[in-house]
Amino acid sequence: MGHLKQGVNYFISITMKSSEQSESRKVGRPLSFDRETALKKAMLLFWRSGYEATSLSDLTSAMGITAPSIYSAFGDKKNLFLQTVDVYLSGPTSSDIIIERAATAKDAARGLLDAAVIGFTGSDTPPGCLLASSAISCSPAAADVQKSLADRRKQIELSLHDKITAAIHSGELESSASPDALAGHVMAVIQGMSTLARDGASREKLASVARLAMKAWG
DSSP states (O other): OHHHHHHHHHHHHHHHHHHHHHHHHHOOOOOSOOOHHHOOOHHHHHHHHHHTTTHHHHHHHHHSSSSHHHHHOOOSSHHHHHHHHHHHOOSOOOHHHHHHHOSSHHHHHHHHHHHHHHHHTTHHHHHHHOOHHHHOOOOOHHHHHHHHHHOOOOOOOHEEEEEHHHHHHHSSOOOTTHHHHHHHHHHHEEEEEEEHTTTTHHHHHHHHHHHHHHHGOO
């Protein structure tokens, strides 16, 4: 019996150790794909097709990874999408940086419009704006995603609003200028240009729309 007990204990010990080693390998296993590259591929797909029209199958095909890998690395489809939005809004030409670095409120507005003209008509990216296109295609079932996109657009508008308010206080703009109207006008024009770009408008046409919009600033 003693030998049998020792054998059983030995078997349990080996099994547990093997399980721990397997789990250790699973937890510490590095990603078999480049996360940044995969996110950019997902971003382009969402940008082109919209949030709800993009299926998990579409994502696995575009990203070149399996569904379990997507869930493991990014969470569910909503979390993956929101991470691609973060990628879309980041970089040296992000709205926050354009507004922050602009010498004047007018320069900030012009910078946002010019960035939209270029970004909406890129040769290697889908036409229009990822935020605007995805929001339009969202049904009530994806209301939380739509709200998240709206919140991010509102944050950009608020940053521009604050820049305009400071410009009024410093005397850069007339005291009669309306931060609400000016910031809202810029955002409305940008979303309108996104629709024009999706409909096939050229960069030159969008640039002319942007120049006309700037006339509201005097």
